[in-house]
Amino acid sequence: xxxxxxxxxxxxxRVNDELAGxxxxxxxxxPSEIFNSFKGAQPKxxxxxxxxxxxxFKTTEGQPLILRWAKALKHIAExxxxxxxxxQLLAGRAGxxxxxxxxxxxxxxxxxxxxxxELPKRIxxxxxxxxxxxxxxxxxxxxxxxxxxxxxxxxxALPEDVLRVTYDPANVSKSRFxxxxxxxxxxxxxxxxDFEKVLTKGFKGIKQEAEEQLAALDPFDPNDALEKKPFLExxxxxxxxxxxxxxxxxxxxxxxxxxxxxxxxxxxxLEIAGICEWVPENPARTFYExxxxxxxxxxxxxxxxxxxxxxxNGRMDQYLYSFYRTDLTAGRIDxxxxxxxxxxxxxxxxxxxxxxxSPAGACFNEAYAHWEAVTIGGQDENGQDATNELTYLFLESxxxxxxxxxxxxxxxxxxxxxxxxxxxAETIKDGSGFPKLIxxxxxxxxxxxxxxxFKEANTYAVSGCTEVRMPxxxxxxxxxxxxxxxxxxxxxxxxxxxxxxxxxxxTLETGNPRDFATxxxxxxxYLMQQTNLLKQAFKQQVIANRLREKHxxxxxxxxxxxxxxxxxKDLHSERIDGGIDLGYFDIIGYATVVDSxxxxxxxxxxxxxxTIDELITVLADDFQGHEDIRQLLLNAPRxxxxxxxxxxxxxxxxxxxxxxxxxxxxxxGVSLDVRYVPVTSHVPFGKVVGATANGRKAGVALSDGSSAxxxxxxxxxxxxxxxxxxxxxxxxxxxASRLLNIKISPSCVQGEAGTQKIISLIRSWCxxxxxxxxxxxxxxxxxxxxxQEPDKYRNLLVRVAGYSAYFIDLSPDLQNDVxxxxxxxx
Numbered sequence: 001x002x003x004x005x006x007x008x009x010x011x012x013x014r015v016n017d018e019l020a021g022x023x024x025x026x027x028x029x030x031p032s033e034i035f036n037s038f039k040g041a042q043p044k045x046x047x048x049x050x051x052x053x054x055x056x057f058k059t060t061e062g063q064p065l066i067l068r069w070a071k072a073l074k075h076i077a078e079x080x081x082x083x084x085x086x087x088q089l090l091a092g093r094a095g096x097x098x099x100x101x102x103x104x105x106x107x108x109x110x111x112x113x114x115x116x117x118e119l120p121k122r123i124x125x126x127x128x129x130x131x132x133x134x135x136x137x138x139x140x141x142x143x144x145x146x147x148x149x150x151x152x153x154x155x156x157a158l159p160e161d162v163l164r165v166t167y168d169p170a171n172v173s174k175s176r177f178x179x180x181x182x183x184x185x186x187x188x189x190x191x192x193x194d195f196e197k198v199l200t201k202g203f204k205g206i207k208q209e210a211e212e213q214l215a216a217l218d219p220f221d222p223n224d225a226l227e228k229k230p231f232l233e234x235x236x237x238x239x240x241x242x243x244x245x246x247x248x249x250x251x252x253x254x255x256x257x258x259x260x261x262x263x264x265x266x267x268x269x270l271e272i273a274g275i276c277e278w279v280p281e282n283p284a285r286t287f288y289e290x291x292x293x294x295x296x297x298x299x300x301x302x303x304x305x306x307x308x309x310x311x312x313n314g315r316m317d318q319y320l321y322s323f324y325r326t327d328l329t330a331g332r333i334d335x336x337x338x339x340x341x342x343x344x345x346x347x348x349x350x351x352x353x354x355x356x357x358s359p360a361g362a363c364f365n366e367a368y369a370h371w372e373a374v375t376i377g378g379q380d381e382n383g384q385d386a387t388n389e390l391t392y393l394f395l396e397s398x399x400x401x402x403x404x405x406x407x408x409x410x411x412x413x414x415x416x417x418x419x420x421x422x423x424x425a426e427t428i429k430d431g432s433g434f435p436k437l438i439x440x441x442x443x444x445x446x447x448x449x450x451x452x453x454f455k456e457a458n459t460y461a462v463s464g465c466t467e468v469r470m471p472x473x474x475x476x477x478x479x480x481x482x483x484x485x486x487x488x489x490x491x492x493x494x495x496x497x498x499x500x501x502x503x504x505x506x507t508l509e510t511g512n513p514r515d516f517a518t519x520x521x522x523x524x525x526y527l528m529q530q531t532n533l534l535k536q537a538f539k540q541q542v543i544a545n546r547l548r549e550k551h552x553x554x555x556x557x558x559x560x561x562x563x564x565x566x567x568x569k570d571l572h573s574e575r576i577d578g579g580i581d582l583g584y585f586d587i588i589g590y591a592t593v594v595d596s597x598x599x600x601x602x603x604x605x606x607x608x609x610x611t612i613d614e615l616i617t618v619l620a621d622d623f624q625g626h627e628d629i630r631q632l633l634l635n636a637p638r639x640x641x642x643x644x645x646x647x648x649x650x651x652x653x654x655x656x657x658x659x660x661x662x663x664x665x666x667x668x669g670v671s672l673d674v675r676y677v678p679v680t681s682h683v684p685f686g687k688v689v690g691a692t693a694n695g696r697k698a699g700v701a702l703s704d705g706s707s708a709x710x711x712x713x714x715x716x717x718x719x720x721x722x723x724x725x726x727x728x729x730x731x732x733x734x735x736a737s738r739l740l741n742i743k744i745s746p747s748c749v750q751g752e753a754g755t756q757k758i759i760s761l762i763r764s765w766c767x768x769x770x771x772x773x774x775x776x777x778x779x780x781x782x783x784x785x786x787x788q789e790p791d792k793y794r795n796l797l798v799r800v801a802g803y804s805a806y807f808i809d810l811s812p813d814l815q816n817d818v819x820x821x822x823x824x825x826x
Contacts, residue, residue, distance in 0.1 A: 006746075006747070006779050006781060007745075007746045007747035007750050007779075008746055008779065008782075009429065009430065009431030009746040009777045009778055009779075010429065010430045010431060011402065011430055011431035011432050011777075011778070011796070011797065012431060012746065012778065012779065012782050012796075014795070015782070015792075015793060015795055015796055018795065019792055028340075028343060028400065028401045030087055030089070030340060030343075030344070031340065031343035031344060031346065031347050031401060032401070033087055034085060034086075034087055034088060034344070034347045035347045035350065035403060037086075037098075038097075038098045038099050038350075038351055039794070039795075040794050040806075041098055041099050042099070042120075042126060042127065042128050043098075043099040043100055043101050043127050043128065043353040043355075043368065044095075044096060044098060044099065044100050044101075044127065044128045044129070044130075045100070045101055045102070045103060045119065045127050045128065045129040045133065045355065046094075046095030046096045046100045046101070046102050047102075047103055047129075047133045047136065047137065047141075048076075048079075048080050048081060048095065048102075049076060049080065049094065049095070049102045049103070049104075049303055050102065050103040050104070050105045050137075050141055051136070051140075051141075052072070052075050052076045052079050052080060053072045053075075053076060053104075053105065053106070054105055054140070054141055054144055054145070055075065056068070056071050056072035056074075056075040056076075057072055057106075057144075058144065060072075063230075064226075064230035064234075065549075065550070065551075065552075065553045065570075066230060066231055066234040066553040066555055066558070066570045067230045067233055067234050067237075068553070069234065069304075069553035069554070069555055070233070070234035070235075070237035070238045070241070070553075070555040071237060073237070073238055073241045073300075073303065073304060073555065073556065074237050074238070074240065074241040074244070076241075076303055077241040077242065077244045077245040077248075077300075077303075078241075078244055080245075080303070081096075082245070082248045082249050082252050083096070083097055083252075084249065084252055084253055084256060084269070084272065085097060085348075087265075088344055088347075088348070089268065089272065089288075089340070089341055089344045090272075090291065090292055090295050090341070090344045090345060090348055091246075091249040091250075091252075091253060091272055091276050091292070091295075091296075092245075092246075092249060092292075092295055092296045092299045092300075092348075093299060093348065093351065093352070094299050094302045094303050094352060095352070097351075098351065099350075099351050099353055100351060100352065100353065101127055101352070101353045101354065101355030102302070102303075102355065103137075103141075103355065103357065104187065104305065104306040105141045105142075105144075105145045106145065106148075106149070106187075106551070106552070107149065107150065107151075107184070107186070107187055107306055107357075108149070108151075108357035108358060109141065109142060109144070109145025109146060109148065109149045110145070110146060110147075110149045110151050110152050110173075111151075111173065111357050111358050111359075112137050112138075112141055112142040112145070112357065113137070113138050113142040113146075114173075115357050115358070115359070116129060116134050116137050116138070116142075116357075117134060119357070123811045123812075124811050125353075125355075125356070125368050125369075125809070127353075127355060149184075149551070150183070150184055150547060150548065150551040150552070151184040151358070153547055153550075153551070154181065154183065154184060154543065154544060154547055155167060155172040157543045157547060158540065158543060159539065161507075161536065162179075162536045162539050162540050162543075164176070164504075164506055164507075165178040165179045165506055165507065165533065165536050166178070166179055166180065166181055166536075166540060173359070174359070175359070175360040175684075176501075176506075176688070177360075177484060177487075177681075177684050177685050177687070177688045178484050178487045178498075178506065178533065178688070179481055179482070179483055179484070179533050179536045179537050179540060180360065180364075180481060180482040180484070180681065180685075181479075181481055181540050181544060182308070182364070182479040182480060182481065182482060183478060183479040183480070183544040183548065184358065185308070185356060185358055185360065185361035185364070185479065186306045186307060186308040186361075186479055187305040187306045187307060187552045187554075187572075188305060188306075188307045188308060188477040188478075188479070188552065188554065188557075188571070188572065189307070189308045189464070189467070189476070189477050189478065189479050189480075190307065190308045190310075190312060190371060190463040190464030190465075190467050190469070191307050191308075191311055191312065191463060191469065191477065191557065192311070192312045192313075192314045192461045192463045192469040192471050193297060193298075193301065193311060193314065193471065193557065193560045193561075194314075194471040194472055194560050194561065194562070195294050195297060195298075195313070195314050195319055195560075196314075196319040197560055198280050198293050198294065198297050198560070199283065199284045199290050199293055199294065199319060199323075200283055200284075201283060202279065202280060202281050202282040202283045202284075202293075203239040203242055203243055203280050203281050204239075204243075204281050204282055205283070206235070206239050206559055206560075207235070207236050207239035207240065209565070210232045210235040210236050210239070210559070210565070211232075211236060213228075213232050213565070213568070214229065214232040214233065214236070217229060217232075227568060227569075228568035231558070231568040231569065231570065232568060234553075234555040234558075234570075235555060235558065235559040235565070237555070238304075238555040238556045238559055239559060241300075242280060242296060242297070242300045242556070243280070243281040245296070245300060246276050246277075246279070246280060246281065246296050247276065247277060247281075249272075249276045250272075250273045250274075250275075250276035250277040251273075253269045253270070253272040253273035253276060254269070254270070254273040256269050257269035257270045257273065271288075272292075275288060275289050275292050276292065276296075279292055279293035279296070280292075280293040280296045280297055284323060286323060286326075286327055286332060286333075287320065287323040287324050287326075287327045287332075287333050287338060287341070288327075288333070288341060289323075290319075290320055290323040291320070291341050291342065291345060294313070294316075294320075294345075295345055295348065297556075297560075298311055298313065298372075299348075299352075300556060301556060301557065302352060304554060304555070304556045304557065305552065305554055305557075306354075308464065308479055310352075310354055310370060310371065310372045311372065312371065312372055312373040312374075312375075312407075312461065312462065312463045312464065312469075313372060313373065313374045313375070313406060314374075314375060314461040314471065315375045315376070315378070315386075315459070315461050316374050316375070316376070316390070316394070317375075317376045317377070317386075317387075317388060317390040317391040317393075317394060318380075318386060318388075318459075320390060321388050321389075321390050324338060324389070324390055325389075335393060338390075338393060339393060339396070339397050339400075339401075342393075342394070342397055343397060343401050345406075346397075346401065346403060346405045346406055347403070347405070349370075349372055349405040349406055350403055350404070350405040353368045353370075354368070354369065354370055360684070364482075364679050364680055364681045364684065368805065368809060369679065369680070369800070369801070369803050369805065370404075370405065370407060370803055371407050371463075371464045371465055371802055371803050372405070372406050372407060373406065373407045373408070373409045373461070373462040373463060373464065374394060374406040374407070374408055374409065375409050375410075375411060375438075375461045375462045376390075376391045376394050376395070376408065376409070376410050376411070376435070377391055377410050377411045377412065377416065377420060378411030378412075378413065378440055378458075378460075379411075379413055379440060379444075379458045379459075380458065380459070381455040381458050381459050382455075382458070383454065383458055385413070385415055385416065385417060387416070387417055387420045391420065392419075392420075392423055394408065395408075395410075395423045395424065395426075395427050395435070396423075398427055398430075398432075398434050398435065399426065399427050399430055402430055402432045402434075402797070404432070404433075404797050404803075404804045404805060404806065407434075407436070407802070407803050407804070408427075408434045408435040408436070409435055409436050409437075409438055409462035410424050410435040410436070410437050410438070411437075411438050411439075411440055411462070412424075412437050412438070412439055412440065412762060412766050413439075413440035413441055413766065414440075414441055414766060414767070416766075418759075421759045421762055421763070422755065422759060424437070424758075424762065425755045425756075425758035425759050425762070426755060428758055428775050428777060429746075429749055429754065429755065429758065429777055430777075431746065431776070431777040431778050431797075432797040432799075432804055433774060433775065433776060433797055433798060433799030433800075433804035434799075434804060436462075436466070436772065436773070436774040436799075436802060437762065437765070437772065437773045437774065438462050438466065438468065438771065438772055439765065439766055439769060439770060439771055439772070439773075440458075441766055441767075441769045442769040442770060442771045443457075443460060443468055443771060444457045444458060444460070445457075446733060446735060446736070447460060447468075447470065449733040450580060450582060450671055450733060451580050452470055452473060452580060456470045456472075456473045457470065459471075464802060465677050465679060465737075465739060465801055465802025465803065466675075466677050466737035466738075466739050466771060466772040466802050467677075467736075467737060468737075470580070471561070472561055472562040472563060473563070473579060473580050474579065474580055474582060475561075475563055475564075475571070475576040475578075475579025475580065475581055476579070476580075476581035476582055476583050476670060477548075477554075477571055477572055478541070478544055478545050478548055478583065478670075479544075480537075480541060480583050480584050480585050480586070480672065481537035481540055481541060481585045481586070482585075482586045482588050482678070482681050482685070483530075483533050483534060483537050483585055483586065483587055483588060484533070484588050484589060484685045484688075484689070484702075485530055485533070485587055485588065485589050485590065485593045485653070486588070486589035486592050486593055486596075486685065486686070486689045486692060486702050487533070487589075487685070487688065487689055488526065488529040488530045488532075488533050488593070489526060489529070489593050489596055489597070489692065489693075490689055490690060490692075491506065491507055491510070491529045492510055492513060492522070492525045492526050492529050493513055493616055493619065495509050495510060495511060495512055495513070496508055496509040496510065496529075498688065498689075498690070499620065499690045499698075500688050500689075500690070501688075507529060507532050507533070507536075508528065508529070508532055510525040510528050510529060511525060513525065513612050513616070514612055514613050514616075516612065518605060519600075519601050519604075519605035519606070522600065522601075522604075522605070522612075523597070523601075526597065527656050530653070530656060530657070531656065531660055534585070534657065534660045534661075535660075537585050538585075538664055538665075538668065538672070541583070541585075541668065541670075541672065542668055545574055545668070545670070546574060548572055548574075549570070549572050549573050549574055552572045553570050553571075553572055554570060554571040554572055555570070557571045558570050558571045563576050563577070563578045563579045564576060566578060575669065580671075581669065581670040581671060582670075582671050582673065582736075583665075583670045583671065583672045583673070584672060584673045584674070584675040584677075584736050585661070585672055585673075585674065585675065586675045586676065586677050586678065586681075587653075587657060587674065587675070587676050588678050588681055588682055588685050588702060589682060589685060589686075589689070589702035589703060590639075590650070590653070590676050590703060590705070590706055591638075591639040591640065591650075591703035591706070591707065591708050591709045591712065592692055592694060592696060592702045592703045592709055593653065593692075594639040594646055594649050594650040594653065595636065595637075595638050595639055595646065595693075595694035595703075595709050595712060596692045596693035596694045596696075597649050597653075597693075598636050598637040598638070598639075598645055598646045598649055598694075599633045599636035599637075599693045599694055599695075600612075600615065600693050601645075601649070602636050602637065602645070603632060603633065603636065609632065610629060610632070614629070615629075615693060618630070618691075619690055619691040619692070619693065620690070620691075621691075622690070622691045622697055622698045623691055623695075623697060630695045631695075633693055633694060633695045634694070634695040636694070638694070638708065638709065638712035638713070638714075639708055639709065639712065639713075639723050639727070640707070640708025640709070640712055640713030640715075640719060640720045640723045640822075641708075641712070641713055641714060641715040641719050641720075641723065642715060642718075642719040642722040642723055642726070643723070644726075646723070647722075647723050647726035647727050650723065650726070650727035651726065651727040651728070651729060654674065654727055654728070654729055655729045657674045658674055658729050658732040658734050658735070659732075661673065661674060661734045662732055662734050665734065671734060672734070673734045673735060673736035674734060674735060674736065675736040675737050675738070676705045676706040676737070676738040676739060677705060677737055677738075677739045677801075677802065678702075678704050678705055678739065678801060679801045679802070680800060680801055680814055682701050682702040682703065682704045682817075683701045683702075683811070683813050683814055683817060685702055686699060686700050686701040686702040687699050687813075689702065694709055694712070696709070696710075701813060701814075701816075701817040701820075704739065704741060704801065704817070705738060705739030705740060705741065705772075705801070706724050706727075706738035706739065706740050707720070707739070707740055707741045707742075707821070708720055708723070708822065710817070710820035710821060710822070711820060711821075711822050712822070713822045713824075714822070716824055717742050717744065717761060717824045718761070718764060720740070720742060721740075721761075721764055721765055721768055721770060722768075724738060724740060724768070724770050725768040725769075725770060736771070737771045737772050738770065738771050738772060739772055739774075739801060739802060740770065740772055740773050740774070741774060741775075741776070741799065741801075741821060742773065742774070742775055742776075742824065743775070743776040743777075743778070743821045743822060743823050743824065744775060744776070744777050744823070744824050744825070745777075745779065745823050745824065745825045746777050746778065746779060747825065748824070748825040749777060758775075772802075774799050774802075775799065776798055776799045776818070776821070778798065779823075780819060780823055782796070783798070783807065783815070783818065783819045784819065786807050786808060787812075787815055787819075790808040791808075793807060793808055794806065794808060796808070798810075798818050800814065800818065
């Protein structure tokens, strides 16, 4: 029963204690009871949002898209069922009770008829859907949206050479997992609203400003009449819509109070009714009102559109702090009550599951992936440390109520207080994967180099896996491409072809590798294939950017963005004056390729222990009967060990990608930065790539982010940091995040000495100016036990990509990926 004879992390100890019947999962009465009411349940699909959105769209064809969207949101606000969960202190959800997801037919309409019956059966993140809802989708939703979706139009618009590496030309619903677009999986990239605007102005103030702008328009100016007027009318409509929605919750709370027999709950419901009657229409007056106003805004955003990684919460310890201090001083609140309100939000978040209908989207976002980041710490607009009492309260809540919501993100800088780092380290030691760390020393200078002021850059918020946003300045929402560079390497070996796609010429022919006499010839062939895939990614992105504004609008998101209001342009417009357009492309399989190239260089060309013909044969055989050669390859220089040979190759791969985007992103008008953030795409990308020269077998997951290949990093976590630092090209500003996973044995971080080890590692990471860092503190034996007896390990959390998830919710392939990560012991 459980894992014995090992030092356990606090999370593992809790799991063992639960198995022994010693304690309940979490010692927080109200939020625990709410959480336990839906914990482990398969999410249901609620189709009400889809139904009312579609009903409205059928009546508004031919009108400006942003106006249609606002009218649809008002129709939803007026008609969607509203709920207040038993024991909840916050009102507002986007769907039915329990765990739920919602459908966005404007996004996934072309998949709905086929996929709606597959959702309950799929391995990656299954959902339950009622039979009558399946019938409605097939009879009403899918037929209306067929031929109208962005996915269909993008597939038609892609040139033949781009299509070949994006989708299967014979069946464009299937991804090739070579150059994968992500623009059709969500309406927008991850995003952060200016929540402080809602708390200080209320939607009444936002509406009044739009009405004043509308009244000031020139009635004879065609631009004002055709573009600005519909935009401002949409802002007014959406401001009215969210207030309608909130007031419906106020009425529901009052009705529930009238029939409630428990006097304590009756008072709670009456208080909820009063708060919902006031916010978010008006400015918040108390901490409770501020939390409720933020929650309404966050949840209504989910009704508006499917944002990649959902809407993140911004710097909650900053914009809520004045309300907290005022209430604390006045005696209206104490620390425990504040935590209870926040934890009611956390369990509300945990009930909403971001549903990916498209097959590729499900593969890339396993285990009900979520990134509704709460950002803590960092600096204020003047560059001073910004930690405060709420910062520590958030960390305390994460330790005391360790569910996988919210996705807590801690900003760290060179002058971060010792207490802050200590509490971060103690929270990391818990073992649930929180918080992830983002480095001000890397992020802020890069944002300034790309056009932000220091004030804007200093106040950035984490918005997704490792991404950041500057509310009111960032304006780029178009999701971008994943580039499988392990495929590029295989394309060299098979002269523009891949084994899984047989004899089809996918890209350019770089020559028979058996004819390459030198390493330099092989290297140049690889660079040609990598660069060609980047060329296709850029062409793909240009087309996606141009098409998106014809398919998506965001009146609520636009109402909360100063640049959109100034220019009267929707957030999804291809260009917004005064904004900064920061995009990206993600390189997938970085360490896999680095290690493979290092092995080829060493054993084929430098030492000539094997020929390239022998290597191709061994890889084609998936190492069957060639274990001696596999062991040889496994002993080549490996990324993640501070090895100059491997790190030099890594730096050159990065350099060529940077040179490409430095030269060509200007043609797009967007800063397309080089990132290494796979989410879980390294798993499906690995399935199309054969065996690789680093000893990896065919179909196995590729390396993730800028982490080392599985088991390759044998010199400790500091060496992993050094390889990341060594492989950066600091002369380019077109750099963005690198996702870095490190797994550490609980035995080496136990006690005060262990806490200090983590603090020292964080300090080193900060000094090296690396973007991102996250930890798994867990024993391999625990993960193996959870695979064998999943029902006993339902509460076991692991850090996956930029999010934590319950281990048993992962597919077997992703479970094996987490297990195979090197477990460091310093």
